[in-house]
Amino acid sequence: MSEAKLFNSLDDLRIFVQIFEKKSLTVVAALNHTTPGVISKRLTQIEKDFGARLFHRTTRTMQHTDEGHRLYSQAQHLLETVDDYEMDWGEKTEPAGLIRITASASFARLYLMPLVLKFLKKYPKIKISFELSDKVLDIVAEGIDLAIRGAQMSDSTLVAKKLGPSPEVLCASKEYLDKAPPLTSPQDLANHNCIVLNENYNWEFKVDGKTMHQRVSGSFQTNYSEALIEAVKDGLGVGMICYWQAYQELQAGELVLLLPEYAPGRAQTLYAVYPSRRHLPTKTRILIEYLEKNLVIPFPEAC
DSSP, rough: OOHHHHHHHHHHHHHHHHHHOOOOOOHHHHHTTOOOOHHHHHHHHHHHHHSSOOEEEEEOOOEOOOOHHHHHHHHHHHHHHHHHHHHHHHGSSSOOOOEEEEOOOHIIIIIIIIHHHHHHHHHHTTTEEEEEOOOOTTTTTTSSSEEEEEEEEEEEESSEEEEEEEEEEEEHHHHHHHSSSSOOSSSGGGGSSSEEEOOEEEEEEEEEEEEEEEEEESSOEOOOOOHHHHHTTTOHHHHHHHHEHHHHHHHHTSEEEGGGGGGOEEEEEEEEEEOSSSSSOOOHHHHHHHHHHHHOOOOTTTT
C-alpha cells in the first residue's frame, strides 16, 4: 500500500487502534456512535487496504495477528504525531462535532446549563446532547463522551478529572423542625421521618474522627434527587442532600443545616469522566478545560 493511501486513512487507523485496545466491535461502535456491523465492515476494508489479516475473529473473541501487532505499534506513533500537531495548531481551526454528556438532571439545571450555553456561543460548530439521569450510565456502552459524576469510577479504562468537592449535608425545613422531636445527635434520627435517596438507609457521620452509620427510616424514598429536595423543602422530613443541590435553599433560609459537628454524609468529589483512550477529541478536551476553569461548586464552610 502506498504512503499516500496510509495518510488518507487516519480515521481508519483510529478505528483500528480502538479495536486493538478494546478487543470488541460493540464497544468501538459505541465509542463512534454507530453499529457493530458498520465497524466490522470498516475493519474488513482496513485489512483489504493493508493487504493482511489483522485479527483472528470468532463470534466470541478477537485476537490480533503478528501483522496486527506490528501495525498497532506503527499506528500509535503516527497518531501521536498527528495529535501533537492538532494540540499545537488546533487553535487555528475551529473545533466542531457532537459531544454527548451525561449528568444528573439537578446538576445540569443548576450548574451545567449556564456554562454550556456560553460554551456553545463561543464554539458554534460544536453540538451538545444531554443524557440526564441520576443513574450511573455505562459511558462506553452508551457512547457517552463525557460524564459528570459524584464519585470516582472503579473502571480502570476510564479517566476521571477532579472538578470540585461534592459533600453531602443533613437538611430540614424550619416548618418540620418546629414540630419534630429534638435532633442533637445522629442517634436522634431514629425518632425522625427521614427522606431516603436510592434506598440508602444507613447514613454516614464522623464522630471523633471515626466513621459511624445511623440506620434511618421514613415515609418516602426515591431514586430522583429533585424529588428528595422537594419533599424536604415541603416539610416532610430530614434529608441527606448534596450541598450544591441545597445551596440556594440554604442561602434563602428555606432549609437548615443539621448536625454539622458530626460531618454528616459522604465526602464526595465531582469528576469529569471520559473513556481512557489516547486520542481524546479536541472538542471534548476543550469542554473539559472550560468546565475546569469556569465551574464553581458551592462548598459548606463547616466541611
